[in-house]
Structures are given as structure tokens and as C-alpha cells.
Amino acid sequence: MPRLRDITPRGLYARSLLMVVAPVVLILALMTWYYYDSHLAEVNRKLAQAIARDAAQIQSFCDAHPDTLMTQQQLERDLDMTFTCNHVDPAEGGPRLVHSFAYGKTLTEELSIRLGVPVDVRVDPDTMLHFRFASGSGTAEILIERKRALVVNSHFFIVWVIASSLLMLGLAVAFLNQQVRSILRLSEAARAFGRGRDSPGFRPSGATEVRDAARALLDMKSRLTAFADQRTAMLAGVSHDLRTPLTRLKLSLAMMEQSDELAAAQSDLDDMAMMLDEYLTFARGEEGDEPIPLDLAQLVREAAAGFGAHVAVVGPASISATGRPLALKRAINNLISNAVKYATDVRVTVLDGPHAAEVHVDDNGPGIPPERREEAFRPFSRLDEARTQNTSGTGLGLTLARDTARAHGGDLRLSDSVLGGLRASLRLPH
Structure with missing residues (x-):
């Protein structure tokens, strides 16, 4: 069974970035879905219903008073629409508004339900909507600005959300870089110390916990260095002090009459001298070698x-x-x-x-x-x-x-x- 750690990044920076990016992307996706599927659709439906009510008044006017000019002009001012009760050229008005488009389909349905007849909805290059439907003995046409019927600038909301999300992500990435950089510097200093090297430019930085860890590392380094220096100094001092009595013993044995026991003792003294030489060589090398x-x-x-x-x-x-x-x-x-x-x-x-x-x-x-x-x-x-x-x-x-x-x-x-x-x-x- 796969575990979560098998599919997530292993690095601290990548994991922290994932913890920031994943919620932002998820929230952005949910907000976009809700905005378009619920809020924006409901707003356009309300707009379509308002347009349908105004179109119903025009339909009633065309059925009852199709030739009263003054009344038509007054009604156009009241409704902020332009209409013709007996439209002649059905080819005018540009292509049909695609019904598979959610908002176009909503508008067409609301008009058809309110007017009780099929409605032909067209859009022209000047962003005007043309509603045509049967009325009385002819065809009525209503001209209206598309922005009154549809929310055409809804993409601005998404653009602002994406822009603000990118800004927040940029700030989060900059913050993560600063924090992870402190941890990486601590890791490099610890690695250098483990290899016997110094990190002269290293200073505690970053979050409080990282600074505490860095101070603990520096304290441990100073203690171990002091211990090693003390051990080396003691080793060198003991080795140096033992060489004097060892030399006297070798000189005394050299003046005695040679025998097997004396040769064995001299051999032991030679081994001790070699051991002291190695001690001194090791001590001098640790002190002067960088x-x-x-x-x-x-x-x-x-x-x-x-x-x-x-x-x-x-x-x-x-x-x-x-x-x-x-x-x-x-x-x-x-x-x-x-x-x-x-x-x-x-x-x-x-x-x-x-x-x-x-x-x-x-x-x-x-x-x-x-x-x-x-x-x-x-x-x-x-x-x-x-x-x-x-x-x-x-x-x-x-x-x-x-x-x-x-x-x-x-x-x-x-x-x-x-x-x-x-x-x-x-x-x-x-």
C-alpha cells in the first residue's frame, strides 16, 4: 500500500512549498467553480428574467398598439430598449447566440417561457443583442446592449484572484527561501565541522528554533575542540616527559653486560621509544596541520x-x-x-x-x-x-x-x- 511520504517530496523546501501551493490552488479552483457555477449563473438568470419581463411589455404593446409612435418612443425610454413590432429583414443582426453557451441558453429559455413563443437571439459585431419573436401579425425585434443581459466582464474576477494568489505565493516562496537557507547553512557548517574544517562566516540566523540549533552546534564544536586540544597537549606533554627517563634507562642498559634478558629489556625499551615517537608525531600533526x-x-x-x-x-x-x-x-x-x-x-x-x-x-x-x-x-x-x-x-x-x-x-x-x-x-x- 503506498504511503503518503512515498508520493510527496523529500526535501524540506519542496514540502513547505507544497503545503503553501496546494491549499491556494485548491481554494482558487473551488472559488472559480462556485463563482461560475452558482453565483455568476444566478446573476445572469436574474438579468435574463428582468429582460424577459421588459420584453413581455413590448410584446403586449406590439399586440395592442403597433402603430402608435409616441407611445413606442416613451416605452423605449422607460425600458432603455429599441424595438420594432413589424421587423422586415430577418437576416440582420449577425449570427445566433450559441445555445450551448450556458448564459445564452439561460437567456433564450427565460425569454421563451415569458413570451410564450420561440425566440431567436442574435448578436452583432457592435455587441448588440437582437431578440426576434412572433408578435401579432408579424415579427417583433428588440435591440439591447449585451452587457445588460450578460455579465461580460466576469473574467476580471478570476484575473484578480490569480494575480493576488501569485503575489501571495511569491511572498511565501521568498519567506521559505530565507528559512530554508538558514537550515542549509546550518547543515553545511555541521558537515564542515564533521570533516574537521572551519566555517568562519557562519552565524546563527533564521527562525528561533534554527538559531537555537546553530548555537548548540557552535557550543558543541567549542567544547569538542577544547577537549581535543587538551587531549593533544596532554599526549604531547606526557610523551615528552617520558622520553627523559626512557633515555636514561636505555643508557644504563647499554653500559651493562649483555645477556638474553638484557636484550629483551632493550627490545621493550625500543618499542616504548617507538610508541612515544608516534605519540609525539600525532600530537604535532594535530596541532600544526590545517x-x-x-x-x-x-x-x-x-x-x-x-x-x-x-x-x-x-x-x-x-x-x-x-x-x-x-x-x-x-x-x-x-x-x-x-x-x-x-x-x-x-x-x-x-x-x-x-x-x-x-x-x-x-x-x-x-x-x-x-x-x-x-x-x-x-x-x-x-x-x-x-x-x-x-x-x-x-x-x-x-x-x-x-x-x-x-x-x-x-x-x-x-x-x-x-x-x-x-x-x-x-x-x-x-
Whole structure:
């Protein structure tokens, strides 16, 4: 069963416009129908009845006194009509008034009923109506201005109604444009914020509810920005402070006699140093990297070039995008590095879609089971069962890559690769 929302427009502007236009059109149609079918028809019938009463007086005069000139002139002045009791040329007076025309049919019927004889109604180019009917021993003819018998300017009413309706619709459309424009600006600002961009010219505008929503968005943005800045500053401070004791520990171990236990401890310290380096790199990149227009395809090729010629890049030579170059390059570098660690064949595919650009990193490694792919995005997660064991790394590569993608309004997903291993798909909206 079709639902109302399946046949109505989906956009707010189109729905609001439909709510304004549909009632106006319906009311205009009903008013026109009532005006013509009821009011105007009744007015013309009353006019026809008045004409028929005057014609009956003329019929009585022609039957009783057809040759009294002075009385005829007096009667013409009283009735504001011109008539002839014994008309000679029946061809004069122009074509017949079409009887299928509602008002012409009404006039003819009223005359015929009142006079008791058939009436021939004609109209000439000078907008005069000629009524001819049998009277006494001849044919009587009455001349009358058509505007006395028919409402000929009724279309002016419809013209005024349509003109006023169009004026009201124009005002309604202008009002809707203003309101919808405020909502669209709010939507664009929210979308830009979700992609990590600023909207410097955005200000709350429109209706009170839209302004409240805009203020709530700005407040949420300021709070999240403050939280992110605080987190970044804390991360950078902790990482920097830990480097000093970590360096002392490495120096102390280097001065000790070498052993297997000492080598394991040095390896752990190296992993900790690598982890701190990633923390610092991430923190510095978040602080100094600003969204700018960039060539995503060229950025991917630069990131892949650091891994040697065995990492192939497939796709167009240039893709326009907007984002933080350092953060994006670091995220793509993490994805390629993760694939190179666990596979011998790595391929990077760059796609430019209508709504988003995508970077697919495919490998022929052991892959990750579908039920554990979300776990791979957790910080410090190491899925050694699904990947080769004894590999270096901090377990932050996929986590930071997904954070970067989502900060740009996109996402990072894992799926099965065409090469038989794992595919990491990074999506960035235009």
C-alpha cells in the first residue's frame, strides 16, 4: 500500500512549498467553480428574467398598439430598449447566440417561457443583442446592449484572484527561501565541522528554533575542540616527559653486560621509544596541520614511494580533495606499512567517486577474521593469531588512521582483499 511520504517530496523546501501551493490552488479552483457555477449563473438568470419581463411589455404593446409612435418612443425610454413590432429583414443582426453557451441558453429559455413563443437571439459585431419573436401579425425585434443581459466582464474576477494568489505565493516562496537557507547553512557548517574544517562566516540566523540549533552546534564544536586540544597537549606533554627517563634507562642498559634478558629489556625499551615517537608525531600533526586543498592521488604516491617499487599504486593521476596533508599521509603510510609487514604483495588503489574519494590498500597476507576486524581498531591491539607473530609495532596504526579518516568526515573499514588477504579502505568525502 503506498504511503503518503512515498508520493510527496523529500526535501524540506519542496514540502513547505507544497503545503503553501496546494491549499491556494485548491481554494482558487473551488472559488472559480462556485463563482461560475452558482453565483455568476444566478446573476445572469436574474438579468435574463428582468429582460424577459421588459420584453413581455413590448410584446403586449406590439399586440395592442403597433402603430402608435409616441407611445413606442416613451416605452423605449422607460425600458432603455429599441424595438420594432413589424421587423422586415430577418437576416440582420449577425449570427445566433450559441445555445450551448450556458448564459445564452439561460437567456433564450427565460425569454421563451415569458413570451410564450420561440425566440431567436442574435448578436452583432457592435455587441448588440437582437431578440426576434412572433408578435401579432408579424415579427417583433428588440435591440439591447449585451452587457445588460450578460455579465461580460466576469473574467476580471478570476484575473484578480490569480494575480493576488501569485503575489501571495511569491511572498511565501521568498519567506521559505530565507528559512530554508538558514537550515542549509546550518547543515553545511555541521558537515564542515564533521570533516574537521572551519566555517568562519557562519552565524546563527533564521527562525528561533534554527538559531537555537546553530548555537548548540557552535557550543558543541567549542567544547569538542577544547577537549581535543587538551587531549593533544596532554599526549604531547606526557610523551615528552617520558622520553627523559626512557633515555636514561636505555643508557644504563647499554653500559651493562649483555645477556638474553638484557636484550629483551632493550627490545621493550625500543618499542616504548617507538610508541612515544608516534605519540609525539600525532600530537604535532594535530596541532600544526590545517585543512587545505590537496592532490590525494599524488599524496598516496608519495607515501607509497617510501616502501619501494614492490608497492604498486593504481588509479587516476590526480584527485582533488581537502584535508590535512600530514595527517592523511601518516594515515596512508600506516596502512601501507601494516600491509607490508604481513604480506609479500601489496597494491594501493585510488578511486575518485561522485561523493567521495577512496584509497584501498590490498595485500595477500593472512588477513583478519570478519568477527575480529573491529577489534583491530582498538589501541594497542595485536591480533597475532590472524597475523604473523613476532612483528614490531605499537598497535596504534589502524587506530590513528581511522581517527584521521573520521576527523575528515570519512571512515576506515576492513574487508576481504581481491589478493586474498586484507583490504583497508579509507574513504574521504569531497
